[in-house]
Amino acid sequence: MQVTPALLQRTLAMAQAHAEVDPAARAFFAPGRANLLGAHMDYNGGSVLPVALSRGTCALFVPRGDSLLRLESTQFPGEVVETSLAELRPRRTDGWSAYLEGGLYVAMREWGECGGFDIYLDADLPMAKGLSSSASVESVAVYAVSRLHDLDPPPDLMIRLAHAAETEYVGVRCGILDQTAIFLAQEDSALLFDCTELTREHLPLRADQAVIAVADSGVARQLAKSAFNQRVAECTQALAFFQQRLPGMTCLRDLTAEQLQEFGGGLETELRMRAQHVVSEKLRTDAGADALRRGDLVAFGHAMSGAHISLRDLYEVSTPELDALVESAWSLPGCYGGRLTGAGFGGCIAAVVAPDAFDDFARELPRLYRHATGSETEVLGFSPAGGPVEWQVPESIRSQWQP
């Protein structure tokens, strides 16, 4: 018997509550992601090591028969956005609908219009918490438009389009980590992706080896867009400094520890710290990838915890709450390691936990975190999931809809 995902059921219920639904309606899903290593490396040309999560965004596309777009999200009740295909254009805002509009805009620019729709969005991913809830929305829009045109484009094109939605339409200068993690994801593996060479390798990370535990610090990401763009600008400045001394260098990930030592003295302290993070994170990502190839979760977790310390001390994107949460996680039996995930400035941590220790971990972490901060958290357990899919609307529901 076909199982209807709870998220699809919720999305369908929202649509049915609003109107009679056309039987031609189609439902699409794109996951969120947790980046395990390679923090802030994508826009520095380095390698990243994410997994896709089994939670994400569902988008139900109901054809309207005109060229209007009516956008509705369960996360923002009452904030219905009505626009038209002709009105979509980059507006550099990050209101909830910008991510959806951006995905539709870039996809229709690439493949052409495919009519107006009522689009219902729902997500079971904590929002704006470092799990790529926004890239998940952009990606589901790009994927949906490709399927509505009956296309099967290469993932690299969809990555480029979903990334353009974020950089051109929303105006965040991010790298391609999130969209790559979403479109290239495979179950039971982490993706090692080189953001310069665009090479990829799926490394084993099965449910019987580890659970990816995600816990929310409860701190909303503050100044995420401006502080993130500031880090990108700092790395650009650091790169320009080293390029004057090392002609031919194209991205900061090319910098070695020896070159940093030799030339970094003249660099402003903060910029040198950012460069130190990049140099050391490259080594940790390489070490973590090797560890996964060997199935050595202890070494992998060690690299993740090192990444957190570097993000805290050198890249300065952690918060006291994220530090308390990750330190609590580290102290628990069966936790191989963990770090803040996503850009930082609040949001979630991701930890890698031995499967037989996970239940105790999930029970104890909230207790330790409450003790340390007075705040609550909840632990979600994941194993690496696959990329975007079309979800079949059950016939029992479809048959009730009006033609």
Ligand code: GLA
């Ligand atoms: C955000 C950005 C990504 C990446 C991470 C940090 O999630 O969207 O492109 O830079 O931060 O690793």
